[in-house]
Amino acid sequence: MSYVAAKGGAQAIHAAHQLVAERNAPDPDDLQAQIARHLHLGIDRIMAEASLYDRDIAAKALLQAQGDSIEAVFIVRAYRATLSRFLDSVPLNLGQAHLQRHISAAFKDVPGGQQLGATYDYSHRLLGYFQNLPARDEAEASCATSGIPPKATLNKTSVMDLLETEGLIEKSSTEPADAENRDITQIPPGFPASRAQRLQTLARADEGFVLGMAYSTQRGYGQNHPFIAELSHGSVNVEICPPELGFSLCIGTIEMTECQMINQFQGDSPDTATFTRGYGLVFGHNERKAIAMALLDRALRAQELGEKVEAPAQDEEFVLSHCDNVEATGFVEHLKLPHHVDFQSEISTLRALRAQSPGTTVKHDDAL
């Protein structure tokens, strides 16, 4: 076994930038296809927040919304509401995903290897940066992966499994998804929400809101000491198992981004102290959202883990009630609607109050 992880960083970055540049190449097709291709990260965000995986529909919505992504999410959600559901898929097997990107920040090398993939992470935010890259070197083509050969990406052992075997991290939840937890768009969740309901809510939550709340936990509002165990982006098969067949069929593949987060240990004694988990999973390629979701998931477990609920990010009702951008934009923007009648009654009340006691101040007999 040769040790290669520490070397080759420069080549890996170059290869990663080439991947981004290639996706930016012009496309002769029509506008909608160009949007789906060139603005694919924007499309991914719309699919995630709309909870509907369909690139064409998301592209169409973004075009119709003139680039306003919340409006596009809204359009796709409205369309989604018209679709009938005939089956639940079999749970996705992310261990079998075909990975385009796989990194760990907690360990230098991990099962499955550090695979940089297409990323802006090490690019410089200079205008025209990707147009001015040096030509692609043949030798670099295979450099995006380090360490253990890529075949290990299939059926790989996860970092979390290894930590769990050593007893260093809490056991993963084996809580079965009962009927009530299965789909928050079918059965609305109440409070306290189950973790399944919370994760579903966060997966479709506004990226900016989730990001801001997650950021607040890093700045001390709700303690958090996170390490990314694994961050993966790849394609995974969607399978259904029609009851009349009794075996499962693959109906297509979707792209997902998953974040497994290791967090501060809990427990009152040295032998019970373990790391804790946070989890993020979103449609498409969206690392920012997956990481933020994992941070917020962990913060929202405060009560379950016996921590004091003090910060906004730990307050389940606050977070889950305000994270949906279609709900939020509706209510915030509805202030544009006429409110003449309500306002008229407010004016009348204030006038009546003024008329009652012109210029008098309230006198207190006693101090304080």
Next chain:
Amino acid sequence: MQVNTQPALMVRDLHFQYGKQPVVRNVSMELYPGEILAIVGESGSGKSTLLNLLYGSLSPTQGAIQASTPDLGLRPVSALSRQALRHLQRTAWGFVCQNPRDALRMEISAGGNIVERRMIMGLRHYGQLREEALYWLQKVEIDPTRLDDLPETFSGGMLQRLQIARTLISQPALLYLDEPTSGLDVSVQAALLDLLRKLVIAENMAVVLVTHDLAVARLLAQRIAVMRQGEIIEEGLADQVLDDPQHPYTQLLVSSVLPA
């Protein structure tokens, strides 16, 4: 009562107002080490504001407060730097508030809460800190096995005992008590008052106690000052004020005509 020549607290012509509203008017007093002075009066009479003025948390509109410092004797509170004031407040002076949750660190163990002042005073020996924490826990009559528990798991009476241990560990020369027992059951109150009296007498502290409860004042204080609308209207030995009140308001208060 032991009286030193040097008082622990001297107050001259103190005034304080919120906006245009006078809250404390024309208050003067002297307090000697070993003395317990109770300030009684109904809610809104300005007694808690007076306590905060004495402790340095509020600045008077007029008048002077001189308070005991370990190194320099009596010093005008208004002349202290913010640093010096804060250090005195956390070492040489003590303040026990009505709601212990306002003073305790609820996310730190009971032991940690007790020894915080010793850390501020520079003690850096874990073993000794722990010993002192245990000593004070027992002194305020809390089960020593609760040393490492979080305050969250304590009852109201225990929390107040914890606050007292945390405050008295630095053996403050000046102690301010703001309705220390009013949130508690009657039986818990009696035990706590008894404990407070023992501790305060043993340490020869000068104590200002604010209470609306005359029974508490009688039990703890040698002297009583009656406050009404920001002014001290009557002051004297506790028994004298309670058994032979001169001011008509004090007479009403003592005969319990006024709501406490």
Next chain:
Amino acid sequence: MPYNFAYLDENSKRAIRRSLLKAVAIPGHQIAFASREMPLPYGWGTGGIQVTAAIIGKDDILKVIDQGADDTTNAVSIRHFFQSVAGGIATTTDTQQASIIQTRHRIPETALRADQIIVYQVPMPEPLFKLEPRRTETRILHAMADYSLMYLQLYDHITRYGRVAIGYDYPVMVHDRYLMSPSPIPAFDVPKMHMNPALQLFGAGREKRLYAVPPYTRVVPLAFEDYPFTPLQAQAPCALCGSTSSYKDEIILDDSGKRQFVCSDTDYCGKTSCK
């Protein structure tokens, strides 16, 4: 697009240098500075990059490390950045050759000299933020030199875990006055800061703070007399160079969880194995 030498314009660099002078004058004290948007994201080392940009000259030799290694992706990226915007400057992986070392999460194993400057990338300059999130409050605590909050934390750690359970970003007192975050270096590295001949500069871009430890300054980790500071480190010697004194990374080798320990400082490791 043409950029000024080291990306920032001269006035911006001068403003940062003025803040750095103030930082050096008050060791360990956080100085507010007008942090600029850099072409790398916040969290990638924008504070360190701005400090380096402000102090680097044409004769400097720059070394950039991340997690101790010169060849980790972020270190490569930052080194490339300076190569492209500070044309003509030399870069090196050799700790002894460098005049400026920009680092994230490590201090090199090789001892630094008085003619070297080490620039730390700092995510959270406020050492008290986990105990008191409001910066308005922590500023008062620093002004009062009131660090009992941190000692309480240590007390409770020892009570609960039998030792201080802080493995990285271990709080230190600088020049017996200010509590300081040493940046998220392992506790193992903290003793290297004490009385170090090199100038140590710290940049936190997102939080808009700079601070410094001048040469030969006392840097003392918080501890109790009967529970002295005892950093942990990997027990096994380096699998590549055999060093027993260096800080090690733990590498997972295969799916069965087999592990290996190797030096995190790649420059040191390479030199040690050559000998």
